[in-house]
Amino acid sequence: MVSYVIRRLLQAALVMLVVAFVSFSLFRFAGDPVNNMVGQEATQEDRRELRERLGLNDPFPVQFGRFVVDALQGEFGISYRLQRPVEDLIAERMPATLELVLVSAVLALITGIPLGVYCGIHRDSWVSRALLTVSLIGVSLPTFVIGILLIYLFSVQMLVLPSFGRGEVVQIGWWSTGFLTFSGWQALILPSITLSLFQLTLIMRLVRSEMLEVMRTDYIKFARARGLSNRAINFGHALKNTLVPVITIVGLNIGSLIAFSIITETVFNWPGMGLLFIKAVQFADVPIMAAYLTMVAFVFVSINLLVDLLYYAIDPRLKVDRGTAAGRLS
Amino acid sequence: MAVDVEPRRAAASDRPKAPSSALGRLLDSDLWWSFTRSPVTVTAAVVTLAYLLAALFAPLVTPQNPFDPASLVYADAFTPPAWTEDGMARYLLGTDDQGRDILSTLVYGARISLLVGFAAVLFSAVLGISLGILSGYVGGFVETLIMRTADIQLTVPGILIALMIDGVVRVQVGGEMDEKLAIMVLVVAIGISDWPKYARVTRGATLVERNKEYVQAARVIGIHPFLIMLRHILPNVMGPVLVIATIGLALAIISEATLSFLGVGMPPTTPSLGTLIRIGNNFLFSGEWWITFFPCLALVGLALSVNLLGDWLRDALNPKLR
């Protein structure tokens, strides 16, 4: 047990080191950092001096070591575009993104699971066929099209919901929350629906196929033979058995929700990390890109680690191949 | 992304005999039968084929080349579709803000979408299959390295990787890219995220084949075992690869549109469907709905058809779920 945990922790650390290396290379080699900092008039002397001051003349491993140490302390330098410490910018925008992601994940779960269960049980009914087709359309509709559509319907035509921003936020320490105001909740509605739709269809389809698999097992057949009610079988036995993989996926998909929030945030002018990142890409603002990459990777690795350890805790037999689980879920 | 890869691998490698050719397998009566029985699938296939042909013969089927600025009639900008009051017969679906014929732009835009989509799929398939065979055949450290990388990469959403790559290139060229570079960057950026799926499937099949006698025999007659394996493994993994590729194609098309919509894909002078939607989005409230409506429709139509095909392929090749 202990050795397994240690091995996984080491693996996670290794992955983070690799990501840090990619970020660092981005930082160091994508465009000359000195050129990005000084104006055209800077003399050769100025440049040399800055180069020395930034430690760009040190040997490569030394520079990388310094980058890792800084990153561990949460320091990623100054944004080229906004001229502020990157960690401050990210800290300010993180609450917006995390609240959006949280609401979307909950939304996807509480609608996706019941729909999936329904489709799994009534696999041949026209409702579940229709649901499946609609879900396929959902997968084929790019996030931004959904967002535009919702804005057009609810903000412009019906004038009932806000189309941009977070509404009024309340500051609790360094965390800014939209959960405590009415306008904050209103502002959440459209973006969270937009962001959750893809995950919703995914969860629905997954629950359905898991249900189909489980329903075929001997275990369920025996339950039926014992004369248990359909209700008890469906929810007491079948659903319970499908939930573990579903929860796993949702956990793993928090990462992709964060990534897809880039698009949602752009459409709804949501002041989160995604909007910050997409601007950084457009403006070639490397420090923000590097920090965002490292941070999102950290979230992914942590979630993966957590899921692995939980799996291990629940069922030691599963320790063999976690890769398989990730594969089916992606 | 909702691709259920694992069961298929099992299904594919369970099949005892290797069919004579990929095409033969495709037209295998089982598959053909299920195809003809599903009107939705047939429709999807016809629609996809129509897109393909239109894109392939774009200069022949369109009245205008929207990418050639000299051929545009700027004075005709914002012409509504032909059937409306102010419409002009020359422009069936109207024109955009630069006087580009929407219909022509759709066809050329779909051409870019499909080009990027196919190239990205090809890129990831070649990369994934090679790495899959390599890791299955060599084993050991190489295998661990490749498959662990695959695991990690699969947890990172493709759109993020694509944005990263795009961002790096943008840093290097310092701003806007021309259309050739933009297409290449899109292909790599989108294609890179899908290789682990192919790698897993081929690695599994390679593990099965590695110790078979013909591989040993090939060594004896002096052919590199890698080539032999390629020939024998490819047919075995054709089914799952086809499914991954089809669904990957739909995803790639959506990814390209998304990147272009975000303003980091195709430039507005050579618009893809996503760029068109971004441009048209600005005219949604002023009544010029056709500039954004038709590209949306074309994009969803294309992605949906390809998705439907992929869905059907997956079910057809995975009898367990039927």
Added chain:
Amino acid sequence: MRHVAYALGLATAVAFAGGASAKTLNWASQGDALTMDPHAQNEGPTSTMNSQVYDSLILRDSKLAKIPGLAVSWKPVEPSVWEFKLREGVKFHEGQPFNADDVVFSFQRALSETSDFKNYVNSIETVDKVDDYTVRITTKGPNPILPDQISSIRIMDKEWSEQHGVQAPQNYKEKEETHAVRNANGTGPFILAKRDPDIETRMTVNEAWWGWGVSDPKTNVSEIVYRPIANPATRVAALLSGELDFVLDPPLQDLARIKATPGLKVEQVNQIRTIFFGVDTGVDKLRHTEVAGGNPFKNPKVREAMYRAIDIDTIRKKTMRGMSFPAGIITSPGVHGYTEALDERLGYDVDAAKKLLAEAGYPNGFKVQLDCPNDRYNNDEAICQATVGMLAKIGIEVSLNARSKSIHFKSLQNKESDFYMLGWGVPTLDSHYVFSYLAASKGSWNFTGFADARLDELTTLMETETDSAKRDAMIKEAWDILKASNVYLPLHHQVIAWGMKDGLTLPIVPNDSPQFRTAQWK
């Protein structure tokens, strides 16, 4: 410092958490101010933001006429000495008293190396304190337009600046970060409460402003909240749905829709801003493309051909929806020195253009890159795209490089462009401003390589010429020289349109800089 900002944020957020009060004014535009340092960037949106918080000695009313600001009166006491009587009893937002020391300090600051406002004040020799409320400005020669120029110089507190180490303006080009970039301490009608660049800027009304009842009636707006919304569709949607009270730059195509929406209105005025293209005639070879025979822009026939190939009337009709006036020179009606005769354009004539191009030795055209902003002027990118098509018709193959204004302007200032779009407003309302920035060989925004000894001479002479007839003749001569050169291909004068709620009164200003001190809610 961060914690202070958070605490402030908390205070304002809690205070207004009860829902938008009718007295709050929510507004948006496409791009945020670049900095809150009042002397670091001479750029429209930046000055707009700063002018809410900082006062100048002389203010402008909504018709752009000069009115007393921190100076109650001013007069020339000698040909090259102006005397300003300062307003007494004024306090900065953080409580420091305003006096002559602050004025002297602020002018020195505006004159320092990293200031972007040097061209407004470079005629100044010295600024001297006579007593606590009297200041004398000595110019290098007689300068009749000094009051016009210094209406753009905003006054900071000396103590505050020293306390926070911001005696010199932020070095914007070198991406410096100082206390003054996100904090402000002015004497103006609004107090900066929260500055979150790119997300939100909150300003609360300065109840103690000296100007209430003096220069303007007291506003009943208690707070102005600004959020940049880059996407035009989102911006207009937010106005239509009532989330915003005021949009500075509604897309031109949506004006009809806004007008037709009950509860919303559109205010319109001709702007003092002209949009044009510039070509670099100074370099021997183009930077971005290979053209046989060197830089084609050196040939005046090429420039004229490009000019004649631009169908500005169709741009006006289609892209601008009628909201522009084709221009013949690069300054607008309302600026001293503008005449209708000067504003005549060369006719649109594709055949003549082709012929000119052939005579110049480019019968098959050439390739060139056009650099454009995509978030600065009305429909800037669309105009550039249309130009790509029009120039293609005479054989010039243009690749369009559209980027955000912050990249665009920086790249122009680093002299990295062959062919670019620029717009120019004139805060001083005098042609000299245009020549000194755009036409003089040392002009800091002259990226055309244009250098004309006579024009340079005229530009210097008109700084000190007090005989208005003579000076007008100089301006006319300078315009004739610049116009004949065609190094700038004029496009049009912009028309400003603001979208706002019916209940809001906010007089429109021809410099596109809203004066929120004049805003009133019904």
